Amino acid sequence: MKVVFSRGTAEILEMCGRGLFGKINRARIEDTGEIYACMEIDYSIISTEERTRLQQEIEILPQLVHKHVVRYLESVHDHEAKMSYLLMEHFTLGDLADVIRSYRREHSRIDEDRIWKILAQLLIAMEYCHSVRKPNAIHVGSIVHRNIIPSNIFIGEGDLIKLGYFSLHQVLASNSFIRDAESPFYTAPEILQKLPYTEKADIWSLGCVIYELCTLQRPFIEQEGEGLADVIMRNEYEPVPSEYSQELRAVIDLMLSIDPNARPSATDLLGRPKFGAIGVHKAMLDAQSSDIDMLISNIKEKDISLARASEDIVELHKQVETLKGEAAEAEATISATEQQLRSTTEAFERAKEEHQKLVTLYDEEVKASTESQLKLQEQTQQIDTLASTLEGLNSILIGHEGTIKELNKTLDDKVRHTGTLERKVSSLLAEKDAQKTTITNYECLLNSKDAELRELKDKLEKLGHRVSAAEEEKSGMYLKIDELASNVARISEQESQIETLSSKVVHLEESIASKEHDLQEATKRIASLVSDLDQAHQHLATVESERSEIKKKCTDLSEQCEASLSENTHFAVKLESYESLIADQKAQIREWSALISGLKEKLHLMTSQFNHKLQECEEKTVTIAKLSELTDSLNIELSQALSELNSLKEANQIILQEKIEHDLVLEETEKQLELEKNRSAWRSQGQTQPNNSANKYREYMCMPKLMIRSNPGDTPLMLAIIKNQSLEGLLKYAGSQDQYGRTALMRAAYYNNVTAVKLLVTIEGGMQDIDGNTALMFAVERENSTCVDILVSVEAGSLTTRGFTALMRAACNGSSQMVELLCNLEGGLATPEGLTALMLAALAEDASSVSLLLKRECGMLLLDGTSALLMATSTGSMDVIRPLFYSEGRMKDSLGRTPLMVAAEMGHLEAVRFLAPTQTGAVTTDGETALMMAALRGHAEVVQILYYREAGITRPDGWTSMMYAASFGYCSIVEILLRREGKLCTNRGWTALMSAVANNQFEVARLLAPVEGTIRDNSGKTALDQAREMNSTDMVAFLATALV
Known part of the structure; x- marks a missing residue:
């Protein structure tokens, strides 16, 4: 079988593994002979939506480029076969599962140093995957592996560890048919409970893997009558063998915490001193330096691209102006067309009126025609009557024809009887005259x-x-x-x-x-x-x-x-x-x-x-x-719809007008509140904030000095010790305390009376005054080393009422000799708020004491997350910062502040130059950067150093470093930042110029007016409008002149 990739045609050879979606085969590129691994992904068993998500995640994998992450080279898709092929690195030395099986067969243990190295490499890989900003894939974001098991951790040349076979978790989360047989044994409890999970789920899986490296068996195994999930939720596992160090066992216990919040992140684990001791931190710094150099080169290339883009934008602006002119001409044409349309409409109305007149005329003629039709119907009836009359006449004539015949016959008879008539004529002649008449x-x-x-x-x-x-x-x-x-x-x-x-x-x-x-x-x-x-x-x-x-x-x-x-x-x-x-x-x-x-x-x-x-x-x-009827109904419906539409339009216009007025009032109120708040806040901050961090850390140095003077209530033994007199016969007063609770031994330690200390240590050793101070602490206060040597075995580890130790007092005083005497016995102790001797030594800028305490107290934090390095950067002492950096350089406090931020805030240039290559880009929980803190304090040189690394980063509300500088009138900083942060706005549309106007910073306004003078906020107002609302006559006149 052959698969065509962009780097050549790959011939699929024998199978070398199996993944969640299919086989993993060894593949050889025909043209070059290079050997790779090819993963077959069968997506025929998942839905179309899941298939789309799977392909999206497959396309992300080739963008992950890291020394300890398996390199995914490219992918191809065969849509007919519903298969995807993913080309990746091939490893011939096996994986961690092979290593565990090998040691299990030999009944031997894996060396602890090798386990630490494996853990370090996996943590570095996990930190890269979990980081939001990846140097070579910024847009990818954080990736949770979710499939960390021994068989997915590969071994390369030189015991190089690489993390591979990502779970493509979006598809796995929604499909219950795709599961790795080994995964449940390493799955975090929150995933088993189907709860929301974070990158801490990978920490649990890594803890299971490291536990298995130490014990050669899995930490959680199904019991009879109890499921695997129940066993994991009980969190009961066999302890790691005692032949491994307590620190390694503690790390495993932390990673296997049921509560995800109690588990450390990969970054937290890499900050532990052990990794600094084995050179992991230095290797990480070297890798980060190379990444930073690459990013700087990329930034420079992007600056060039931005310059070209600015030129293109200018050209586009010209084209926009041309288009605006064409649009104006088009509007004029449209207005003329509308005028013609109106005239046509008027002509149509006139024609309609004429048509109505013609219709009326037509109706009259129809009426007349109807009357004529009625007359015609009457005439038709008359014709019918005439026809019937004619028929009657015809019938009468037919009837009279018989009568005429009879008459003729009668006449013939009369002719025949003429003779008879002639005889009668004579008789009728008399009547002739009458008949003639x-x-x-x-x-x-x-x-x-x-x-x-x-x-x-x-x-x-x-x-x-x-x-x-x-x-x-x-x-x-x-x-x-x-x-x-x-x-x-x-x-x-x-x-x-x-x-x-x-x-x-x-x-x-x-x-x-x-x-x-x-x-x-x-x-x-x-x-x-x-x-x-x-x-x-x-x-x-x-x-x-x-x-x-x-x-x-x-x-x-x-x-x-x-x-x-x-x-x-x-x-x-x-x-x-x-x-x-x-x-x-x-x-x-x-x-x-x-x-x-x-x-x-x-x-x-x-x-x-x-x-x-x-x-x-x-x-x-x-x-x-x-x-x-249809026309009438349609006209009625149309008129009704038009009337409803008009009513809705009117109602909508009224509502829209009311909403606009309400929004305007609301925006105006919010802007006024923000303006007053910002003005008051910035002006108050300008008085107190610049030394905020220094004051905060210096408070821990306010440890009261220990002093002992003669008091009326002192016993003869106490007075003899102070005067360095013989103590013969006075030991009966031993064990007594004055009104402050102080003993004779404390006075002997304070005044360096070695003889008295030796006599009293067995009697008064361990006693404390009302503040909890011991004789050892008084000896440390006066740096009486001989007394310290005598007392240390009895009183070491004692705490004052505030939780301070003698070692802390020595560190606070900068006494490296005392620190050396006490560090082995009291190193690692802390006050209730987490303060350690190392922190006090860092604040005292005592490099010798810091080097003595580093191995025992590095990594210990205050309750708010403050480390010794954060305190050291507030002083700017590079002799202290350097040794602490390699152990605590990756630690932040609870607010997300890094050592670089503290150094930038205090304006320590050398410390900023040292920390910038590894710590730029970090933000606090409020979204502030080191550059913002430097701009807020007015440290222009620090801003110049951080400009290329952090300029352009904004807070969640949109505030920029230049806005801080503009609020306090730091013109030099505004000039530096203007190129990258000019025209940037907050979420409400405020610019740096508006911040300067709110605080009456005329010089800054002069610099920013040509760039930001025409920008309007969300309410549509410019900086000049803002100045008018503030009734700042001078600023209004100034801006009006500057904008001309």
Whole structure:
């Protein structure tokens, strides 16, 4: 199998181990022949989210570069196989598990010196992993290994120890299927309890490993009926064999503390004297020096990059200004466009008004058309009536044809009976004259009926004219409809420009209106024709009724005129004329019937068309109604939404305005409080803080001097000792004490009366005065070495009421001779607050005493974490600082203060130069650095030394070193720091210039005004605005001039 890496193709050889995620194989680069180890990581068993975290952690490992950490070179991913391959160093000498097994087989012990060396190398590796700032991987942060077991600790050439196989803990923490079989035996209790854990969990695992190196067995093993977690929580393990030193056993016990807070960190453990004695500290300092040199070179490169970046920023500023100009032009264009949009909107409103007028006009025309349609319906009804009348006339005519035939037959009979009639004529001649009169009357009546018939013909002609006029009127209406259609078309064109939906609706309404108009006009014409036909039918009915009456009368006359042939002939002629007239009327009626049938067909066709159009109109009307309802509902919803939106906007604007006003008031109040607080705080600090550390440490030197004088209550023995007289016969007073509790032995030790000391040591040895002082302490006070030699065996180790020893008094007095006599017996003792003789010797600047006490008391701390080195740096004595540094150089007090910070605060240049390479970059619990303390005290030379290492670091609240210097008016320091810390702001937007203004530092303000004068804080105010609020007239005038 082969895997392609950037450094070449690796051929996978035999397996040489197994990790949590898969095998570890030996791999050879084909091009170079180099041998590496290749870890196979199978991520198919974990989720996608866990897979992403795993790959992120794999990418971090190659960034860890340290002498005692396995070098991870690079990684590649095979997404199809769901495998990752991690190339790393290969070790041929095995691991610590192999070493333990080898010694276990040989039944021998591992040498303690080798264990200390292994522990030292692992602590150095762990300190690197746990540190937040790594010289070669600053952004990586602290890493908890979580998988420290013997098989993950590798051995290189020269017994070089390397820590490897990190647990990729983010994935392991969430996946219960991935576990190392050995890990639980070395897992910290807080992890087993699934509690939050820190880097102290690795300290526990390391304690288990070191314990196993000493005992060749694990400290915790499962018992029958009890799980491993319960055994670990009991924290009961077999003691380390006594052949190992007490110090090694104590270190193991500390690392195996159940409480994580009680476990020391890797840094704390490396600060122990033992590591200094075996040269670990010096090696670490050499490594740190090389790291610092590398960082300084990197900083210089970054400075060059920053200078280039500043040039790029200037160029970008120019481009921004150009873009601002273009933006202004764009805004002008936008304003012109908005003006055009407003004018277009006004034109649209005007068009809308015109459209509304046209719609109103259209509605009026529709109303008129509706009225015309009603008239047409009436005419249609009249036509229907006329048609029914004509049908009645036809039926009457059909009925009269039989009567006429009978009449003709009767006439024939009458001709046959002419003879009979002639015989009767004579009888009727008498009545002839009367009948002539009657006939004349009837002729007049017939004439009048003829006149009526002519009038009826005239009316029919007039009816035809009216029908033609109606047709003409219909064509005129069609023309009006066309004009209306053109108007509607224009309206539709205007509406189509407004919105597509309105255009469609208007077009639909126009088509419906035009069709309705056509139907209405046709209906009107048909109705007028029907009315005319009805009138004609009525006239015809009247004529028919009159005709029937005439026929009846003619029949009567024929019967009366049978006797007279001439009268009969005349009557026959009249009858023929009537028949011809009736025939004409029948023909005319037939024409009218044909006309009526044609009209009926046309009417039926028009009615069907009308019904079809009416149905279409109804459908379109329903569609229009639905569209109108939908449009109305949408308009209503839109208006409601707009009204709600406007109300919400108004409410939001009101709330936003109130919030802005509230924020402004709050920011103003906070700024005023901060201003007053800073002004009062800085001015008060300026009086007391510069000597704060010195005063604090010097307090421990205030040990009262021991003096003994003659008192009225002294016994003869005491007086004899003071006067150096014979003590013969006075020993009976031995054991007595004066009012201060002091004895004769104390006086003998104080006045160096060796003879008296020898006589009284067995009687009064160990007695103490009211302050707890012993004769040994009085001898030390006067540096009476002979007396000290006599008393030390009896009174060594005694403590005063404040916990002081004779050795502490000697160290405080700077008496190295006394210290040498007492250090073996009293070395390592401390007061209740943790004060030791070594600390007092450091404060006394006694290098000889410090060297004598260093082996016994180095690493001992006050309750607040203060070490002897911190006290020594407050004095600036390099003869004391150097020997202490190699043992206590990595210790901090409870506030996080380092020796460098104390030296910087006190302004000790030589000490700062000595400590800076190893201790720069540290911060206190408040976030302060050594540079800040030097700037606060005004030590410009110290600031110059620390500038490249700590300039630019800010406190959590954003305060910088330059802000400290600006507050107290240290112009030289401001000039040094301005390049890196200029324009930096606190979390509230305050600048160094604002701090200078708050404290009326005019010269500093003059330096900073060109750089920070235009910067505004979070409330939008500049330093000039701040000066105005403070009513500082001089500062306002000064800044106004400086900013010009």
